[in-house]
Amino acid sequence: MTNEERKVVLEEKEEEDQQQEDEEDTNEVEEDGMEDYDEDLWETPANTLDFIASASLEELCLLPRVTMEVARKIIALKPFSHQKYLKSALDNLGLPVVTVLNGVYRLLAERQALNDVMANCTAIASTTRSLVTRLLKNDQTLSQDVECDGLLQQPKLLNTKLRLKPYQLLGLNWLSLLHKQDVNAILGDEMGLGKTVQAIAFLAHLIEEGEEGPHLVVVTASTLANWQREFDSWSTDLEVLVYYGNQPERRMLRCEILDKIERPNVILTTYQCVIGTKEDRGLFRRLRLGCAVFDEGHVLKNMATQRYRQLTALRARWRLLLTGTPVQNSLLELLSLLRFIMPTVFSGPDLTRVFQQKCDTNWERAQVDRARQLVQPFILRRLKTEVLEQLPVKLEEVEFCTMTNGQKNLYLKLLQKLAEKPAAGEKREFNNTLMQLRKMANHPLLHRFHYQGHLFTNLVLLLTKEPDYQENSQVEIEESLSLMNDFEIHSLCMEHPALVKLSLPPSQLFDSGKFQFLYSCLPVLHGKGDRVALFSQFTSMLNLLACLLSHLHLRFLRLDGSTPVAERQELLDQFMEDTDIFAFLLSTRAGGLGLNLTAASTVIIHDPDPNPHNDEQAAARVHRLGQTRPVRVLRLITTETVEENIETHGRQKLNLQQELDNGNNDALHIVMYVSAFSSSTVTLLPLVSSS
Incomplete structure (x- = not known):
């Protein structure tokens, strides 16, 4: 097949992928917009009465048309012993009864959906927790219950001159255990413990087991070179294709991958290159991936982002998140991570709305505790103090750095400026008070107090004579300088011999x-x-x-x-x-x-x-x-x-x-x-x- 023919075929494939993506987006919008609640709600009022009777201010504010002020009035009218009292109270407050009750039913349905999923997840977590506990205790009988030949040693595909640390071998066995259980995982070791190396070792193990890939590793652009270096250091036998570069370069790589000219075990790329263009997305949606590894996995803690949605659409048999960031106390973040590593369990429009709510209620706090317990079997997190006794202290x-006298005087002068109220129609000189004070506490030259008055005028006149500024009017130069701080103007003076005499001495720098x-x-x-x-x-x-x-x-x-x-x-x-x-x-x-x-x-x-x-x-x-x-x-x-x-x-x-x-x-x-x-x-x- 010629390059031109490959180009035509690739364009056709990319067009099909874009049509599929557009259809999924349309379906998602239609699904999220569904209204499937019956208007005749008075036949089963018990749940409604129970909810409103026990709801907090924050929970009532989740209902349509209910503001904080209205919620306080509803609470003041409690208790509602019968449905007619509730209907009368809502009428008196000017609230559409059907609209409010629809909101109650929807909220209860969402919570029930989450409870059902949590129960399902609990069953998975229970089995996994038992196996992981036995692994961490080095239970040699584990192989009798899990299809494996004892605990794994360092894969033969890895460089024999380099050795995995004992805790890294344990991490490899943990990843293998969850993989055999078809349970996705989060490797959350503290920063600096070699999550990259453990992931590479696990990929080498999969390839030795016959799962040749392609496997996918998605990293941030700033760590791409480090991942390349680690792959080169730990295993030269793994076929690693780096999918990176400008659009023409990536286009050629797509042709080679789809035409099977390149048959990599691992595709190493960045988040931007996976989802950057419809052509990139089309390639990775088409691939049948073995294991997908996501470095800096905490970037996936918000399921409302486009990045999250597009990465969730990747078809991978197993997913691994790497993150040195501890799991936070946010239900949205916890469930976003759970949904990413278990997308088939955490699905449905009701759950989507639950995830997107940001409400600090007793119910949510209880779910945070519950979700944290559920996440534990799928997360392995070790601290340096626990596993690296040989690491230096x-x-x-x-x-505590005391301000110099000059800095303190300028700080007080800045405080006076910040306290001044601008005249009617006049713009405030400083908008972000906190940031301005932080800058002054760090260094006075981040503001402009030195180049003022006659010195500023003299500087402008000298700049008008410089070749670089001869095409600019005096007003334009003044406006440009007015946006600079003292150090930026000092640096400008150092660039022009005629202005060096106006630069700042070390005592001020x-x-x-x-x-x-x-x-x-x-x-x-x-x-x-x-x-x-x-x-x-x-x-x-x-x-x-x-x-x-x-x-x-x-x-x-x-x-x-x-x-x-x-x-x-x-x-x-x-x-x-x-x-x-x-x-x-x-x-x-x-x-x-x-x-x-x-x-x-x-x-x-x-x-x-x-x-x-x-x-x-x-x-x-x-x-x-x-x-x-x-x-x-x-x-x-x-x-x-x-x-x-x-x-x-x-x-x-x-x-x-x-x-x-x-x-x-x-x-x-x-x-x-x-x-x-x-x-x-x-x-x-x-x-x-x-x-």
Whole structure:
């Protein structure tokens, strides 16, 4: 078959797949829109009366036309001893009786559907729990009840020079056990314990057992290169096809796969490439997959997303989710994961509506506890402290950095600006109070207080004479500069020789409490031979940190969200191999997933993330399998001195975590805009409170 003929055949197949997808979308819309309730509801009022008699405010608000105010009125009219009293009460409140009762019947039907599914799931969980318990206790008689020849050893397809750890062998046996029971699984080991290696070992085991695939591994783009490296390291005998690239490249790969020119055991790809275009979706819908592995499985915790729906449509005989993120206390998230790993059990429009509800009721809280129990047999989660006694210790410290005098003065000036009410018709200068204060607590140059007045005017005039700006009017230049902070303008001055004289001196570049600490700390670490992974949430902060490292003549690399995926593994390799590179600058979100930074031994979190788990992921890039030295994790927190705070404001210590849990986003705490600290026992002083 020629390339042109293959192209025509592929287009026809893709068109058929798109028609099928459109039909399924139409059916789904029709199904979700069904109204199958009888209007004559008064023949069986018992369930209705029971529900309304016991319903909480939140549950009543789930009913159509019932607001919180109306729900309070309904509760005030209880009890409803007879159906006529209920009908009379609804009439008096102006509520359509049939509409409300339809809502009650629908809600009860949804809950019953969930109860039925939970019961079915409980039966599966009970059998699985018994087998898993015996496996974890190393019960050698397990093979008598499960078709296997004893506990598995390391697959022969794996590199004999590399050995699985004992807990990884246990993970392999656990995966094999659930696979034999046709029960999908979630491997939830803590970050850094080698979930990637265990998944590769399991795929090698399946292929040795005669299940040659194709198997599918779906990963995030940032970890694709790492997965390739792990496949190459652990097994050169596995035929792994990387489905990645631009659209023409993927088109050629689709032709080779469908024409069986390529017969891979494993197709390694990214989430975007699986669902990116209708052609991509058509390919993977057409394939009959053996095992489908989904890395960073917590991205599937929301079944309302298009990604979730499209990945659920993949036809795979067995599914495995890998996630280092603990299962959360959300019914929506728990059931979304359960539905993904057991789609045939968790199906139906009633369940769909239950999953999509977000209501904190007693019933839901009870279901959360129930769902957590159900999930346990399908999840294997080990912590480093449980399985890696030989892993070096991790020491976590909080460094409280007192504001410099200049930073404190600018902070107070910013507070005054934030307190000012804009005149009628005038736009507020700062919209996000919390973010503005966090920026000032990190570094004053993230605002613009220096380049003001005469200095700003002089800068604009000088820029009009620069070749790069000669086509711009003075007004356009002013508007452009007005959007920049002080450090961005400083960087602009450094790019033009005529403006260098207006650049900032080091005394201003490093005028923050955190930078004063780093200025003294980093050279000491370098002198001791330590290497540092330095994290910040903000790329603008990384720019400032790069300036500090350059000033200290310390070599460094940088990775953030704008770093091309193809370059990320090269940067990691360079950091691992070149010991003269002292620091690696990373943005917390981009650098906290799937990277191996064991060449470093010190982690510095410059500005802790509001979600503490993101910082834990970042630290796990260093404290992980392969680390040979003790790991020190430093979180930098900006604060005032205790004595001055008490003397100035007369405030008592506040529990930051409690404040955040209570949704107190109006209280202005120094630490609040620097960090939502993970420990609920940490108590810190507020600088200013809005109350």
